[in-house]
Amino acid sequence: MVELLHSCNTSASLMSEAALSDVLRGHVLDSLTLLPLIRRAGLHEGRMVDVGTGGGFPGLVLAIAEPSLRVLLVDATRKKTAYLERVREELGLEVGVLQARAEDAAREPALRESFDVAVCRALGPWPLVLELALPFCRTGGALFSQRGSDAPSEAAAHAGATALLGGRVVEVEQVGVQAGLENHHVTVVEKVESTPVRYPRKAGIPAKRPLI
Ligand code: SAH
Numbered sequence: 001m002v003e004l005l006h007s008c009n010t011s012a013s014l015m016s017e018a019a020l021s022d023v024l025r026g027h028v029l030d031s032l033t034l035l036p037l038i039r040r041a042g043l044h045e046g047r048m049v050d051v052g053t054g055g056g057f058p059g060l061v062l063a064i065a066e067p068s069l070r071v072l073l074v075d076a077t078r079k080k081t082a083y084l085e086r087v088r089e090e091l092g093l094e095v096g097v098l099q100a101r102a103e104d105a106a107r108e109p110a111l112r113e114s115f116d117v118a119v120c121r122a123l124g125p126w127p128l129v130l131e132l133a134l135p136f137c138r139t140g141g142a143l144f145s146q147r148g149s150d151a152p153s154e155a156a157a158h159a160g161a162t163a164l165l166g167g168r169v170v171e172v173e174q175v176g177v178q179a180g181l182e183n184h185h186v187t188v189v190e191k192v193e194s195t196p197v198r199y200p201r202k203a204g205i206p207a208k209r210p211l212i
Helices: 002-012 023-032 035-040 059-065 078-091 126-136 151-157 159-164
Strands: 047-051 070-075 096-099 115-121 137-147 167-175 184-191
Touching: 002 023, 002 078, 023 059, 035 059, 035 167, 047 059, 047 126, 059 070, 059 078, 070 078, 078 096, 115 126, 126 137, 126 151, 126 159, 126 184, 137 167, 151 159, 151 167, 151 184, 159 167
Parallel strands: 047 070, 047 115, 070 096, 115 137
Antiparallel strands: 137 184, 167 184
16 A cells, blocks of 8 residues: 555655655554544444545555445545545455545435544544534444644534534544654544534535634
């Protein structure tokens, strides 16, 4: 997977050259920090969606590390999904790849509220992540999102938006310290009730006018 990432990076604009040089720790290990939390929640045998997966982080790494997860990788950009389809083929993986905006995909009846787990990394500000990812989770499922040093304060600041979308923050855990990752957090949001049908709003609106 890392070899393919190197050879396809320029054409698919998967990540900066600087980031590419620290792929193993910065991306692969970072993606794996989600796994103990997903297992602890007892959701590791379920359906998982990675919203804004880019070059497959964290979803592709998790699909390889935990084959019992049934994983769908969603990204709006064709270049990214074309790369992921190639990786899937070359590694013989059983992962779904969907080129779509999350705002549209989350309205598909087959996808809405049908995942046990949603994961999200580097998609954008916290309220955007909540609005794009929570509609995919079934009640009783959870969102596991990789966040930076502001994770505790942003989770507290957006408790209103979280509740509006049917979620409740259950933990904000610092992760990856032993792997040398600094200020990496995972925010876990349990889906406690159904997301109102008006969310996510139309494509582009969640980023332009974030919920509070
Ligand atoms: N999760 C990856 C990529 C982060 S970059 C990583 O951590 O490396 C953000 C990615 O989200 C980009 O690939 C972009 O195409 C995608 N994206 C942004 N807005 C989106 C949306 N509304 N729906 C689906 N994908 C989106």
